[in-house]
Amino acid sequence: MIEIGTHVVENPVFLAPMAGVTDRPFRDACAREGVGYAASEMISSDTLLYATAKTRHRIVRAENDLPHAVQIAGADPVAMADAAALNVAHGAQIIDINMGCPAKKVCNRLAGSALLEHPDLVRDILRLVVARVDVPVTLKIRTGPTPDNRNGVAIARLAQSEGIACLAVHGRTRSDRFKGQAEYDTIAAIVDAVSIPVIANGDICNGEQALQVLRTTGAAGIMVGRAAQGNPWIFREINAALQGLPAPLPPSLDEVGATLMTHLLGCHKLYGEYRGVRIARKHIAWYCKGLRHAAAFxxxxxxxxxxxxxxxxxESFFSQPALFEAAA
Structure with missing residues (x-):
């Protein structure tokens, strides 16, 4: 159990916010399989963009009982505070601040993980956002800007002092992007340095790894990102591992197909026919990964x-059980 302000997260398994991925249909699919917490995709702090369909789709509340958490990104403290207030006015129950994204188009604007090189600016952003809203504010970071400057402990202490309610840490630096393997020693040091809940993120792909990361770091919970793409059942597996239960059977072909169909219907409903069909394509590719004839499909x-x-x-593809065999 993890407390984030007045919200109680019973299940310490979080879904990582991923731009262009963790929209409402995706979060709903993961919630049905037992994820305990799932924030929105990252959205810009530029409130002028909130009139666009893209941003409106990103901030819409999911159709589940999880807290409605919205992640914002930017480099201007006032703009970030304004964006936080606007999202709370539209129903956000938790504001999450992104200081972990390594994407060049984000970092080139001094947002995302680029902020880790500027602790004074980090402090200003956190201070103004926390003061502006009456809901809990959380933070997502990496372990530092570079392997030679893993300042995650200092940033974590700063975050706690400015009123951040929960901290998620990806076990790579900004310069690492997604290369190599995540390291958890820095996350363990952060856990020891602060009293707020710390969520460990990076390279968690199954229940066994989730248990190992929790043991290694002492974190309050774990966060899963890319491993959930096309595989919401990973949360079912991790939950069983955390409860000391046998690993559940993999989903049947019928279950995979039914879950994907529900996911697609959600995309079509949220985005409309033109965008919905196109956005759904990447999810289809993830769900059918490893199946025979998937490339032709x-x-x-x-x-x-x-x-x-x-x-x-x-429906036609998933109605053929022979295709569920591992691809040669």
């Missing part, structure tokens, strides 16, 4: 532009 499904045709092809 993806080629066919990527050519259709009608939502009914997309659903028909998916």
């Amino acid at each position: 993806r080629e066919a499904v990527n050519k259709v532009e009608d939502s009914n045709d997309q659903l028909r092809l998916v």
